[in-house]
Amino acid sequence: METLNHKEVINLLLQLATMLIMARIFAEIARKLRQPAVVGEILAGIIIGPTILGSLFPAAQDYLFGAHAMSNIALDGFVQISVVLLLFIAGLEVELQVVWNQGKNALKIAVASMALPIIAGFVVAYAFPEFLGVNINDRIVASTFFGLAISITALAVVARVLMDLNLFKTPTGLLIIAAAMIVDVLGWIVFSVILSLSESGSGGLGVWPTIGLTLFFTFFMLTLGKGLINKTLPWINKKLAWPGGLLSLSLAICFLAASFTEFIGIHAIFGAFIIGVALGDSEYLTEKAKEILHQFINNIFAPIFFVSIGLKVNFIEAFDPGIVGVVVIVGLLTKYWGAYIGGRFASLPRKKAMVVGFGLSTRGSMDIILGLIALENGLITESLFIGLVILALISSISSGPLMGWAEKLKI
16 A cells, blocks of 8 residues: 655645644634634635745745645545535534424425526526536536535524524524525535536446435435434443544444445535434434534534635636626525525515525535535536635625624614
C-alpha cells in the first residue's frame, strides 16, 4: 500500500491546521456579526485559496495546497468524509413527527417552494446553457440540476434564524421547519436520480435499477430500518460504553449506508442523509448524544469542507457578474414567491405567508454541497458554481432581517 512520505505528511498536517485555524477565526467573526458560521468558513477558504493568498503570495499558496499531489489526495479524502458527515447530521435534524403534525399545509408549501424555482431554473438554463454555464452535452439533466439547486432550503440555517427571532416554537416557525424538512428529503431524492441520469454521473448499476434501489432504500430505512434502530439503540445504550459505543456505531452505520448508495450509483451523501433521518427520529437517541455528534462534526469536519470550497476555484478570475446576477435574482425571487404562494394555498394570512417565503428562501450548506458535486461531475462551470455560493451567502445573511421585518408588518 502506497503511503505518504515525510514531506507529504508534514504538508497534510499544515493544510489541516491552517484550514481549521482560519475557519475558527472567521466563524467567530461571523457570529459576532450575527451571521451563520458557514459564511465565515467559506470566506476563510477564499482567503487562503487561489483568490487571495494565491494572488498575493503564490509561492506560499502553492506550497500549502499545490506542491504535494499525494497530500492533496489525502486532504480530498478528509473533505469527502466531511461532506458525508455533514449530510448525516443534517438528517438528524429532520423530525418526521413535526412533518406529520403540520400535515398537508407543510407539504403544499414545500412543493410550491420547490416547483417554481425548478421550473424557472430549468427554463432559464435550457434556453441559455452557454451563457449560464451548464453542460450543453448533458443539457436536460444540467438544466434540471440548476432548477433544483436554487430550490433547496438550508434547514440548519433557517432553524438558527427562527431561534434568534423567537419564532422556532410558534405555529409559523414549526410550519417553516416542517416544510424545510420536506424540501430536504425531496431535494436529495430528486438530485440523486438526476445524477444517476447524467452522462457524467458515477455509473452504478444502470438508471432503472439505481432508481428502484434508491426508492427501496429510502422506504426501507424510514420504515423497517427505523424500527430496527429503535430496537437496537436501547441495547447499545445499556451494554456499550456511553457515549463512545453509540458514536462509533452511528458513524459506522452512516459510512455503510453512504457506501451502499455510492455503489448503486447515487452519491454517498444520500445514504448518509437518509440514515441520519432514520437515526435522528428514534426516541432512544438522546438530545445529549445528538449534541455530541453535532459538536464533533460541526467544529471539526464541517469547517474542513467549507474552507475547501475556496480552494477549488478562483473567485475573482471565474467571477461572471452576468451569471451571478441571474442566479441571485432568479434564485431569490422564485423561491420566495413559490413559498409565499404555497403559504396562501395553505390558507395563511399575507403576513405569515411572507414570513414563510423569506424563511424558506434561506440557503446554506445544502445547495453549496449540491453545486460542488455538480461541478465535480462536469454539469456546471466554475462561474455558475460561484453564483450558487454567492446566492447561498446572500440568502443566509438576508433571511433573518427580512423575516423580522415581515413579522412586524401591520397588514
